[in-house]
Amino acid sequence: MPNGAAALTVEILPLKRQPFRIKLDSYGVVKPRTASALMSQVSGQVLFVDEAFRDGGFFTKGDLLVAIDDSDYLAEVNIAKANLITAQQNLTEELARVEQAALDWKRLGNEQQASDLVLRIPQQESANANLISAQAQLKIAQLALSRTKIIAPYSGRVISQDVDLGTVVSSNTVLAEIYATDYLEVRLAINNSDLAFVELPETNIDNSSTAKAINVTFTSDLIGKQSWTGKVVRTESEINSVSRQLYVVAQINNPFEQNLERGFSIKIGEYVSAQIEGKTIEDALSVPVTAIYQGSYVYIEQDGVLLRKDVKIAWQNDQYALIKSGLEAGQLLVITPLGQVSSGTAVRVAGNESAKPARVPEKRPLAADKGPGPANSTKQEK
Structure with a gap:
């Protein structure tokens, strides 16, 4: 330290290379995987409504949700059954007539082949057609009867009861x-600059995937602090023309079995924040973003003075930055927020902590901070 110089007191952070897990921040709106309008296929008066058939009610695949008066449809089934019996009887009688016509033709001593009309073949075919029609009419009547019972097509929840x-x-x-x-789905945007730091599952033409689904943690402050886990399962087929971002789709499996103890389930249309698990960068040199000035330089302490170092950033979020060049492991990064200072200013290390890492200071007012730890994530442009 130069003699007679007024020394600034600063905190330092010894730099070292270590594995760094990247996590990307995004956001989205919860949407159902499958949504349907449950419709009646027959007419009549509603005679039964299940207790779960209410706004917000849960139901299981195969549950009887609604029953419509089936009196008319039962009558139609009985009529169709009677017509079927009649058609079967008519065919039986006509087959007997065909057999008798053949015997009569032979008994008359005719040696040539009898015509179809003589053998009553057209009448037999007509009776057979009537039987087929009666069978079909019975199936139609039975189908209409079955449609008076509205059965849940899948396990789900009621959005609105009409x-x-x-x-x-x-x-x-x-x-x-x-x-x-x-499961539910959330559409998430990823900045183009972050694509190199995450292994996204890409669907091939044969519908196989090029990578495993990656983990996502969703959070919401709608009612208290809630969180859900999910996975990115596919990417969309184009870059969004407005935001110039790639969108991925994440699934939240069994969403209503998560956070049961909190007593408040996830909602369709709910806005959630997402943290997408990215790559682990081995031998990474990470620094707090609060130590970087104008996105291009930092200060280190060396022999009791400040030295300005220009840096290039490979990746950063709102808390940490990965340094591409400009710093080396073992250097002492100044993490105390500084005003207008110049390289060569005399400094004194607070508490003489140069031998061990100093704590990371609170961020300056202009820097956003969303969570502790080196495994943090990038913010997406809204």
Whole structure:
């Protein structure tokens, strides 16, 4: 330290190379994997509504959700059964007539082949056609009868209920809006500059994937602090023309079985923050972003004076930056926020802590901070 110089007191951070897990920040809106309008295929009065058939109610695949008056449809089935019996009887009688016509033709001593009309073949075919028609009419009547029972097509939840007991519905009446609950999806944006730091699953033309699904942690402050785990399962097929970002789709499996103890389930349309697990950079040199000035230089302490070092940044988030060039392991990074200072200014290390890492200071007011630890993530442009 130069004699007679007024020394600044600074904290330092000895630099060292170590593995650094990159995590990318994004955000999105929760959407259902499958959403459906549950519709009536027959008309009639609603006579039964399941207890779960209410806004927000949960149901299981195969549950009876709604029953429509089936009196008319039972009658149609009975009529179709009677017509089928009649058609079967008519065919039996006609087959007997065909057999008798052949015997009569031979008994008359005719040696040539009898015509189809003589042998009553057209009548037999007509009776057979009537039987087929009666069988089809019975199937149609039975199908209509079965459609008076509205069965859950999958395990899910009701978004909105549109009918109730006593409602008279017609064919194609919307009974409710529902969605599947096996997993939900969130569409997430990733900055182009971050694509090199994450191994995204890309779907090939044969629908195979080039990489494993990567982990995502979702958080929401809608009611208290909540979190869910999921995975990025696919990427979209184009770069968004407006944001110039690539979008990926993440799944939250069994979302309503997570955070049960909190008593508040995830909601369709809920805004969530996401932290996507990126690559682990081996032998990385990371520094707090608060120690970087104008995104291009830092100060180190050497022999009791400040030295300015120009740096190039490989990647950064709102808390840490990975240095591409300009710094070396073993150098003492000044992490105390400095005002207008110049290289060569005399400094004194606070508490003489040059032999061990100093704590990372609180960020300056203009720097955003979202979480502790070196495994943090980039913020996406909104």
